[in-house]
Amino acid sequence: MGLKIVHTADIHLGHSFEGAGLLPEEGALWRQEIWQVLDQICQCAKEEKADLLLVCGNLMDGELSPADRERCRDLFQEIAPVQVVWILGESDPKEDLGEWPDNVHRVPPGFKRYDFPEKDVVLWAESWSDAVWPDGFSQFIPKASQGQFQILMLHGEADQEVSQYHSIDMQAILQMGIDYCALGHRNHPTCWGREGAVWAAYAGSPASVSFEDPGDPGFWIVELEKEGTSCLRRLQRRQTGRRRFVSQEIMLRGEQEAETIADRIAASFSSGNRRRDFCRAVLRGERGGFLPIDAETLRRLLVPSRFFSLTIVDQTTPELSYDRIREANPDNLLGRYIETMQERIRKAGSERERELLESALAAGVEALLHSQEKGR
Numbered sequence: 001m002g003l004k005i006v007h008t009a010d011i012h013l014g015h016s017f018e019g020a021g022l023l024p025e026e027g028a029l030w031r032q033e034i035w036q037v038l039d040q041i042c043q044c045a046k047e048e049k050a051d052l053l054l055v056c057g058n059l060m061d062g063e064l065s066p067a068d069r070e071r072c073r074d075l076f077q078e079i080a081p082v083q084v085v086w087i088l089g090e091s092d093p094k095e096d097l098g099e100w101p102d103n104v105h106r107v108p109p110g111f112k113r114y115d116f117p118e119k120d121v122v123l124w125a126e127s128w129s130d131a132v133w134p135d136g137f138s139q140f141i142p143k144a145s146q147g148q149f150q151i152l153m154l155h156g157e158a159d160q161e162v163s164q165y166h167s168i169d170m171q172a173i174l175q176m177g178i179d180y181c182a183l184g185h186r187n188h189p190t191c192w193g194r195e196g197a198v199w200a201a202y203a204g205s206p207a208s209v210s211f212e213d214p215g216d217p218g219f220w221i222v223e224l225e226k227e228g229t230s231c232l233r234r235l236q237r238r239q240t241g242r243r244r245f246v247s248q249e250i251m252l253r254g255e256q257e258a259e260t261i262a263d264r265i266a267a268s269f270s271s272g273n274r275r276r277d278f279c280r281a282v283l284r285g286e287r288g289g290f291l292p293i294d295a296e297t298l299r300r301l302l303v304p305s306r307f308f309s310l311t312i313v314d315q316t317t318p319e320l321s322y323d324r325i326r327e328a329n330p331d332n333l334l335g336r337y338i339e340t341m342q343e344r345i346r347k348a349g350s351e352r353e354r355e356l357l358e359s360a361l362a363a364g365v366e367a368l369l370h371s372q373e374k375g376r
C-alpha cells in the first residue's frame with residue numbers, strides 16, 4: 001500500500017513586507033494573493049487524493065485576525081479526508097487561538113507522535129517553542145516496524161553546527177530509520193538521497209517574500225511505497241507560479257539621463273517579469289552626474305507603463321571625469337590643480353613628459369578627492 005503526501009512550508013500568511021522594498025499597497029496585494037497560493041496547495045492535495053498535507057512551519061507570520069484564522073480553517077476543512085498536520089516555525093504564533101476541525105492537527109510546541117493506523121502511518125512532529133531546544137527529536141529513535149510508514153516533520157536549519165534556527169543533524173535522522181523527513185525553513189527546495197530514494201527534503205517556500213531569498217516557489221508531491229523493509233520514494237515538484245521576486249544588477253557606464261537609465265532597466269528584465277513580478281533593479285557602476293540618481297523619478301518613468309512593480313536601489317558612484325570635477329570645484333585647490341595640470345599636459349614637450357604629468361594628475365586628484373577639505 002502506498003502513501004501520498006503533499007509537503008509544503010514557509011507560506012507566511014499575514015507577512016508584513018515592511019522593509020522588503022515593496023510599497024505598502026504592493027505588500028497588501030501580495031499578502032492577499034498568498035491566500036490563493038495556499039488554496040492552490042489545498043486543491044492539489046484534494047485532487048491528488050493525498051493522505052497527508054504536511055505544513056512544515058511558518059504557515060503564519062504572527063497572529064492572524066479572527067477572519068483570517070477562519071479562512072485558514074475553511075481551506076483545510078474543505079479538503080477532508082486529507083489529514084493536515086502543521087508544525088510551528090519561528091514565525092508562527094505559539095498560542096493556539098484557532099478552532100481546528102477533525103482533519104487538522106496543529107502540533108503544539110514540543111515533540112509529538114501521531115498515529116494514522118488506517119494509513120499505516122506513524123508521524124513524529126516537532127514544533128518550535130524556542131530557537132534553541134534543550135532536547136529535541138535527536139533524543140528519539142523510532143522502532144523499525146515493517147509495513148508502517150515512519151514520517152518526521154521538522155523546522156530548522158540542516159547541517160549547520162551553529163544556527164539560531166534550530167540545528168538539525170541530518171546524519172542522525174538518516175540513522176533513525178524514518179522513511180521520509182519533511183523539512184521547513186529554507187526558501188529554496190533541497191533534497192537528501194538519490195532520485196527514487198529521497199529520504200529528506202525542504203519543501204521550499206511556495207510564495208517568496210523577499211528579494212534576498214527568492215527561492216523556487218513550489219511544493220512537493222511525495223509518493224511512498226513499501227515492500228518489506230525497503231521504501232520507494234518519489235518526489236514531484238509542483239510550481240506555484242504566481243508572482244516572484246526578481247532582482248537584476250545593472251552596470252552603468254556613465255549614463256546620466258533618466259530616460260536612458262530607464263531604458264537600460266527595462267531591457268534587463270523579461271517582459272514576463274515586468275508584467276507580473278516584483279522586480280528590483282540594483283544600479284551599479286558609474287553614473288554620469290555627481291548627484292545621486294533620483295530613484296522615485298526613475299520609478300515613475302517605468303511603473304505602471306512598463307513594470308507591475310519596481311524597486312530601484314542606487315549603488316552607483318560618479319563617473320570620474322577631470323572636466324566634470326574641475327567644473328564642480330572652481331574655487332578650491334582640487335579644481336585649480338586639475339586646471340593647472342591639464343594646461344601643462346597640453347603644453348608637454350614630449351610623450352614621456354606627458355605620461356609623467358598624467359600620472360601626477362591622477363595621483364593628485366585621487367588624494368584630493370579623498371581628503372575632507374578638497375584643499376579649500
Ligand SMILES: [Mn+2]
Pocket residue numbers: 058089090155156165184185186
Ligand atoms: Mn524558519
